[in-house]
Amino acid sequence: MIVVTGATGHLGRLVVDGLLEKTSPDQVVAAVRDPRKADDLAARGVQVREADYDRPETLAAAFAGAEKVLLISSSTPGQRLAQHQAVIDAAREAGVRHLVYTSVLYADTTKIFVAPDHKATERLIQEAGIPFTVLRNGWYTENYAATVQQALSTGSFAGSAGDGRLGAVPRLDFAQAAVAVLTGDGHAGKTYELAGDDAWSYADFAAAITEASGTSVTYQDVPPAEHRKLLVAAGLPDPVADMLTDADRGIREGELNTTSGDLSTLIGRPTTPLADAVAALVKG
Template sequence: MYAVTGASGQLGRLVIEALLEQVAPEQIIALVRDPATVAGLAARGVVARRFDYDQPATLVPALSGVDGLLLISSNALGVRTAQHRAVVDAVTTAGVGHLVYTSILHADANPMNLATEHRDTEAAIAASGVPHTILRNGWYTENYAAAAPTAVRHGVLAGSAGQGRIAAASRADYALAAATALLAGVSGAGIHELAGDDAFTLDAFAREIGAIAAVPVVYRDLPEAAYRALLEQAGLPAPVAAMLAESDAKAADDSLYDDGHALSRLIGRPTTPWRETLRATLSQ
């Protein structure tokens, strides 16, 4: 039995779809706060169980019979360490044989504030003694492609990443990697630094937006504080804006770059070209 946390989320749903291509639906457990959110998966035979990071009493029962668990990192910034530790404790109590965790690229040395909770979680997993696989994911190309329509309207793509190289891959690439690692079990245990095969700077990304849309688009590099203010003006909550701006500024020093090609090796094919993801976004 293979279980996936956050199964109703964008990554979780893609992971389950990847698993469905290789194992029977009754071997897959979708772990979610509200099983009603995955009614469609349940109708296809996937097992749905309540699993709430903030309700520890739901965790151990939901892991009954689970051989391998994919812990998709929570999006609750600031409380993720406690949430993840509760899951790790439940894993040991339930006797899960293998744990896969989605961390951040170069978590041990990554200067982004986001990396702190990932480092804490990795430490908790290591201390648990449970056989584990750490997937240190780079950025999704979709993180930047989502800004492309606005960039087309205004002729500007804003950011704080300078000329930092960003080796992003598609969300589907990372989902396939997670499914592959989960199915591999302890034979694939270890730490994997996952990133796209080809990198871009935001300047190159802006130029490509313009080329696809056939309009002039330039990259405007802003100080972190100015970019944070711009994101807030666009309607993002202040903590989210601060996180995105700080992460972008740290990317200026290649914090989101890796050329080891571990992701393409794990999924058995080249990663999705960033231009392809960008083109698909702009065609919607």
């Protein structure tokens, strides 16, 4: 039995969809905070169980009988590590044989803002003694959905990534990698660095938007401090502005790109090209 935590989230739903193509629904558990939001999954024969990271008492029942668990990382800053610890403890107590975790690219060395919690979680998993696989996911192209729409409205978008390149691809590619690990053999004890085959710059991104939409779009590179001011002026809270400028720093310094080839190897195909990813974002 395979348990997917956060199964009603964007990534979780894609993983469940992929699992249902490879195994019977009664072998898939959608572990979710609010079971009512998973009625559509239940209708497809998936077992739906309550699993709230903030309520450890719900996790034991959620993991009962599980052979494998996919721990999709929490999106709650400041609480993430404690939440992950609760999941790891419950998985160990339930006798889970394989724990798969969605981390961040180069979690052990990157300075990107989300890295400390992921690095610490990886250490907790190693110490738990459960056979594990770490999926260090890069950026999703869906992270730039709002950027695409803003660019189409104004003809440009600003950033501070310089000519840095990133290997962002659609969330589906990462979901398929998780499915491959959850349904395959030989992955225990491995850490995969996951990103697209062909890294791209923001200038490339602007050109792809132009090609997909027929609307001329340019990228305006600005110093980090000015970038942050623009974000705050646009109404973004200070912490969000800080995270976005830090992400561009990471791109500028090569922290969101890898030449490992792990992602295409796991999914058994080339990763989604930038042109296809951007065309989907333009359609909305």
